[in-house]
Amino acid sequence: MSIPRWAWVPFGVALALLAVPILGLLVRAPWTRLPELLTSERALDALGLSLASCVVSTLLVLIIGTPTALVLARSTGRWTGWVRTLVTVPMVLPPVVAGLALLTTLGRRGLLGQHLSVVGIEIGFTTAAVVVAQTFVALPFLVVSLEGAIRTAGGDYERAAAHLGASPTRTFLTVTMPVLAPAVASGTALAFARALGEFGATLTFAGSLQGVTRTLPLEIYLLRETDTDLALALAVVLLAVAAVIVGLSQRLRGAHG
């Protein structure tokens, strides 16, 4: 298929808009001091916290998101439309709004939080709050991408399995999942990338303390005030991890079809 020639103009605009700022960041990054900067204690604390919390939140996303996508894809009826909207909204919500939503629900004086507080559970200012915030914003990415994949993946094999007497659970685990593995992997990668970049909800809901709640994006935000070089060095790391993950996700999606 040939590309109409005019399409190259908006293409150029898009490319310039997206790529030039990233190039600008890379040009300005303190490459020679990078190893020294990235091995500083606060850089390692932020990196470690970000990776650890993202692994946990991505696992949570996988465990609760996969069955959710299955239910949504296989259900009919008006309620599925509502639930689908509900599940998608956090994806487009401004991060600060997500943080406020979590705060007014799970905060110490929140709808649920005040009851949890009575029995001594307060998650504000803990790493658990970071994981909750990341899970909240990342979950829709897996659910939405996986639901589409489940719908388009033909149900023939599953019907055959069911016909041969396999239970729905067994069909799900031994037939549906292997077929969907690439889609699950790419959705997981996207969710991880989203969790890694989580900023607003964490800042509003979890706070910012080195090694406890100050993830990579929060550390960059703070360092911007005083240590531009370290902020840029961490930004390069975040960019690199994000690029690898998105690239991986695209490759997996490609393998899937």
Place this chain on the structure above:
Amino acid sequence: MTQRLALLVAGAALILPLAACSPAPDGPTVFAASSLSGVLPGIEPEASYSFDGSSGLVDQIAGGAPADVFASADQRTMERAVSEGLIDGEPRMFATNHLVLIVAKDNPAGVTGFDASLDGVKLVVCATEVPCGAATQRLAEANGLTLMPVSEETKVADVLGKVVSGEADAGLVYATDAAGSDAVEAIDVPGAEDDPNTYWVAVVKGAAHAEAARAYVDSLVGEWGDDLQHFGFGPPL
């Protein structure tokens, strides 16, 4: 291929003129510290305002943002603006502000002051990298306290927010922040008024509305009175 390249360049060139078309109001464009957002528009409604952290504003002005006046919430940031050659003439002080301890409404954690009663309560402060955090650190040392905050925020507004929402028991913010909120109670901190942070205003070099900018600075420096006091500011030194 060269044709494609030419089209690409043409495409890129399309977005460049966008930067040039910002509105040209009659009054000066004032870049001011966030803590001034409640008070300045009341004093001079003709100006157009952009409020942000002082440090971020200097970055924006250095990057060519069309500011006529810069008002900083601390001396260090104004000095940085001067040393980067962004300021026309001498900056002038027009107000002061000092830290206070705030507690959530009804003081559920029973904080009695800037003392040992803060041990074990959920205390939120500014990070030492930002001016309010550096001031907090100095006050803690002057009072012989070792603070164990549950969170060190980048912006003083985030400290206020955590206490207002009841998520934290206590926090250190500026008197102006405390004066602007009904949801917190303020407690004086010993020594805080002796270590105020100072507010400075200056005309930006190459200001498009230089006359209006100078008039604005003059009126703000001569303004000290009820307006600023009402918002919790102290008089200039």
